[in-house]
Amino acid sequence: MFKNRIDAGIQLAEKLLRFKNENVVVLAIPRGGLPIGSIVAKTLNAPLDVALTKKIGHPDHKEYAIGAISLDDVILTNAFGVPQDYLDKEIVRIRKRLGQRYEQYYVNRCPQSLKDKTVIIVDDGVATGNTILATIELVAHQKPKKIIVAIPVAPSTVIRKFETISNVTETICLRTPYDFQAVGQFYKVFGQVSDQKAIQLLEETNTINL
Structure with missing residues (x-):
């Protein structure tokens, strides 16, 4: 403890x-x-x-990572059979959130x-x-x-x-x-x-x- x-x-x-x-x-x-x-x-x-960075969760089980994303990269590891439409929307959604965090954390630095x-x-x-x-x-x-x-x-x-x-x-x-x-x-x-x-x-x- x-x-x-x-x-x-x-x-x-x-x-x-x-x-x-x-x-x-x-x-x-x-x-x-x-x-x-x-x-x-x-x-x-x-x-x-x-x-x-943030994981991309499976559409049927969000805790199960099918890939990872940063502001610059996307890595798909277990995305076989996952609809492309879902992936596209998740990438946009997660990147928006990461972008907001970037603006918060990197106001005065790189x-x-x-x-x-x-x-x-x-x-x-x-x-x-x-x-x-x-x-x-x-x-x-x-x-x-x-x-x-x-x-x-x-x-x-x-x-x-x-x-x-x-x-x-x-x-x-x-x-x-x-x-x-x-x-x-x-x-x-x-x-x-x-x-x-x-x-x-x-x-x-x-x-x-x-």
Whole structure:
């Protein structure tokens, strides 16, 4: 059980200290990943950025990822038999949402280049893993040196899934409880992180690490 995201971030950062001398970018999943990503980035003296990616869900089962999308790329992995009309509408809808987030998060800065970097993808926890799977696919397109997935808590089945992905160099998870039902179950305090707070963390962290 973690006290809150700060506690989880401190514990996770300790496990990542060996990357401190590498050319690191910490990539947080909005919005719950930002408090944890901020602590990791400060500890490693690395820039913090956000993962503006989103999975495309199957029309009959939205949690089942059939692909991933960013503002620049679309990757379809399990879309056989899915109507093109559905895909076209989802791409437009998701891109609009990602565009809105881009305008929020990048008012005073540009996204970090991930090429040849050690990219550490962080979140406050994982349930299905589909959001991080989508992020991994799209980060890999930018040709980083390494992709590290670092999370406080997740089901063991999801961690095993990450470990089979060739693009992932290493997966670090602090807790893999057998009775996993939801991420918030393993935090004493697990309030929502607002966009305003997430943007504040992003800007403050990168100002400190300049």
